[in-house]
Amino acid sequence: MTYKMKNIFRTLGILFVGFLLVTSCEKNEDPTIDFGEGYVQLNSTTGSIPENSSSPIVTTVLLGNDGTNPNGVTVNFTVTSSDDSRFTVTPSNGTVEIPAGEFSADILVQPLDNLDADGDVEITIELSTSSDLPIGIAGQGLVATSRDIVITDNDCPTVYSSKYAVNVYAFDEEAPSHSVDLVPVPGTDNQFTIESSWGPSFVAWATGSASYEGLYLYSGTITVNDDFTVDFVGDDSWGTGGSGTYTACGDRFEITLTQALFSGGFTVDIVMVGQ
The missing domain is CATH 2.60.40.2030 (CalX-beta domain)
Known part of the structure; x- marks a missing residue:
């Protein structure tokens, strides 16, 4: 068979296949999908x-x-x-x-x-x-x-800093801020002492008398509970303690303090952020 004849047969084959396809399409102008059983x-x-x-x-x-x-x-x-x-x-x-x-x-x-x-x-x-x-x-x-x-996971590892910046709020105002060392209580992993909760300048600021600067520091012990609630116990009888929360993400304490040093029974809020 010559090369020319091979080309003729190949052309006829393509035309035949095309004819079958056209015929098939004419018989199935609206084809549907068979989903079977689904x-x-x-x-x-x-x-x-x-x-x-x-x-x-x-x-x-x-x-x-x-x-x-x-x-x-x-x-x-x-x-x-x-x-x-x-x-x-x-x-x-x-x-x-x-x-x-x-x-x-x-x-x-x-x-x-x-x-x-x-x-x-x-x-x-x-x-x-x-x-x-x-x-x-x-x-x-x-x-x-x-x-x-x-x-x-929305929780962070609990890592306490050794030093915290403390913002203090009372009478709907911001009192002088300070920093404080967080000192672990020996033999515990959830209790810490601080030298001053509301800061060395708070009483002078609250009374308007500089003579109280550095006095009535309101020291005490912070206990962080399993649910990250916080208890604060003051060292002095007038420091009646407080409660709050600890947030590991941000290493942040928020504590509301009660007190009996001043008449009127107002509370003081402190926010401690690890440094």
């Missing part, structure tokens, strides 16, 4: 949520089919994580139902907030092949079969 997939493959969120992160299971769901669909799923103790899952039994007439159902992951700096939690929700229908987009089991979720 499939289920997840609406997203990634997500994140802060540990202190009051609302859950929602993963939606979608039903794909020809637009009918007369009997409902059962979808099985698994949840794996780096720490199961830090969240809850609803439904908790690993099965979610798409009711008859509906085309989606939700899986909820609710973080459990704590006060520990224990890092992020990685969670994977994965559809199971034991579900009523094939999983993944178009039931191929390749895409949208699982979702990776990260619960981000």
Whole structure:
């Protein structure tokens, strides 16, 4: 066979294939997609949520089919994580139902907030092949079969500074600020003494008399409780103590002091920030 004849046969073959394609299109001018029995997939493959969120992160299971769901669909799923103790899952039994007439159902992951700096939690929700229908987009089991979720830790390591800048507030005004050393109480890891809570200039400022400068310092002991509430006990009988909070993120104490040195029973707020 000559080169010229080969070209003629190749041309005839292409024309024949083109004819078949045109004929096929003419017979299927309005082609439809065959969904078969349908499939289920997840609406997203990634997500994140802060540990202190009051609302859950929602993963939606979608039903794909020809637009009918007369009997409902059962979808099985698994949840794996780096720490199961830090969240809850609803439904908790690993099965979610798409009711008859509906085309989606939700899986909820609710973080459990704590006060520990224990890092992020990685969670994977994965559809199971034991579900009523094939999983993944178009039931191929390749895409949208699982979702990776990260619960981000909102807590900071507790590291106390040795020195703090202290802002003082009383009578709806800002009193003179000062700095103070935080001295650990021997044998404890949550108690500290300070030489002056409201500062060496507070009484002189409050009375308008410079003769009180450096007097009535209001020394005492700070105790940081497990829930990061704070108790303050004054060293003097007139220093009736106070309470407040400690925030590890920012190394910050906020304490409201009561006192019996002045008449009138007013309180004094101090804010201590680690330096």
